[in-house]
Amino acid sequence: MTAGISWGCWPRYQHRIVPLKNRFEPLPDLPPLLPFGNGRSYGDVCLNAGGTLLATRSLDRLIAFDPATGILECEAGVLLSEIIELLLPRGWFPAVSPGTAFVTVGGAIANDVHGKNHHRVGSFGHHVLGFELLRSNGEVLQCSADGHSDWFRATIGGLGLTGLIRKVRLRLRPVASPWIAGDSQRFASLDEFFELTAASDGEYEYTVAWLDCASRGSNRGRGVFMRGNHAPAPAAIAGTATVRQPRSRWTLRVPLTPPISPFCRASVQLLNSLYYHRRAAQRSHVLWHYQDFHFPLDRILEWNRLYGPRGFFQYQCALPDAEARAALADMLELIACAQQGSCLSVLKKFGTMPSLGLMSFARPGVTLALDFPNRGARTLQLLESLDAITREAGGAVYPAKDARMSASSFRRYFPAWEEFQRYIDPKFSSSFWRRVTAA
């Protein structure tokens, strides 16, 4: 038994870890099983206390790539960062990029992840042409929109519970350069955010806002709105924009977990204020390197350690458009009163394209992502109060980031859970699933 941890470092459970050597091996008969990719989900969707984790990172082989169509076939343990490294030089990029490139393709499907272009292209599942699913009875299902389409829908966003995804066919998108061209501007209130996003989503493929959740009073709801498009080839853009070129391809690693987290109320407030006031927050004509635009935190390896030994909670909810403004204002009020400012808060308008997965999180409306250092009962209480607002608004919480939502909340957020249950492999389970379906 080995400790398996997720990105939030909480909870920690003991597991048996079985590495999968290649995609031809049968599943071990050591139930309950759960595929574990690169451990980038935050809570317990990738954990299986006392059970077996099938380590899939070693299924990292490419199988075929068609440079005419951008269709890539690969094993499920390949990271998006590896796809970018190999295929960006040939002019291709993942159609959907979540906030980190260190996720496996299998994990991206199992959580049906989304990116800053959800309003244009939907979530990750929309770009999956098909995959091969291995069930514990040895059955192999070739799933796509045309074949075993019910399994296709159940497995996209299916949290790894329907079986092991062994290989995947993905549609990539063509790009002319590694650059994102756009701009960045401050906004003073939530109302301004809604105006900005309404005005930008038609013209820009990528839009996202950072929200200052630590400030109080009139500063509440202020933030920085960023938008961009894939830039044309470098020759065409020379001299027309401020190039936010990284001086070098540096990365840092947080070498160890500090005994206490440096994130306290004062430091979080200071960080948020600095972020808001820095000069780069207000700039027209910016060229970002894709890494800085899509994956800024990937430069600081193991940044999750900064939250200290007790780890941290992410809270990401989706709120329907009609209720979003009021609900967001309530949430900001609540966070300010609890004096537990979130270090990094992200706000994004989802598009209207319905998700493919039975259990997918992304849905029309607005999504807010927050993170809080784990301060025990106080933090859990705050998150429960946020859940009350989300429930009231008819929203949902993102399982990939959750470690604590109640079973009753989960059932409200994902009414298809009972239908989904039919597709769960009898030998697969997860700590998350046992928690949210407990009576």
Next chain:
Amino acid sequence: VKRILIVGATSAIAEATAREFAARGDALFLVARNAAALQAIADDLRLRGASVLGTAVFEARELEAFPALIDAAVLCLGGLDQALIAHGTLSDQGACEASVELLREEFMTNALSVMALSLLLARHFTAQDHGVIAAISSVAGERGRQSNYLYGASKAAVSTFLSGLRQQLYPKGVWVVTIKPGFVATPMTAAFKKGVLWATPAHVARDIVRAMDRGTPVLYTPWFWRPIMALVRSVPERIFRRMGG
């Protein structure tokens, strides 16, 4: 573009090293026991940039088949510049102690087959006045420990054999590289084990490629195993015999 033969191509270290070769566009001929796994790796390496890719399935204990294997590689690649011998098993110490038959098989796989291959490659490379023979030995071959001395003894045999071969081939322009990896975390254990002594296959692979290009005689990878093993070798047997713990 180098023309490289990799024996035991499905091992984690060999696969990681092959990816380094592929990234610079080398021509590769891959040999391994498991046909399906071998094909999957060949497809992957082609997409990662390897130019010519031949494959052959082999059984390490069938020494008689080796000459044909090397001929096939030479024919496929139009010659040969380097060879990496990476196959092997992690012998079960207890089972080998109980069975002479198993002991013989393990030695055949981990030591004799490596020697036989090296000799055939030596003949080919000597005839063309250049070439690199690299084989994966282990730090476990430097000192017999009660937990795995059968495995260690086979690796010690390989190391000593390569040392002599290196001396013999040096004047002929052929380099022999002994690779001694320490603890190598496979990608899947990397997420869980964070011990400082553990290296990733990718890290070890980069060291191997550099050593093969430079003709480094003995590569410890990561580097800190060289001083560690110097220390371990310096412990007198009188004391070492009590350190079984």
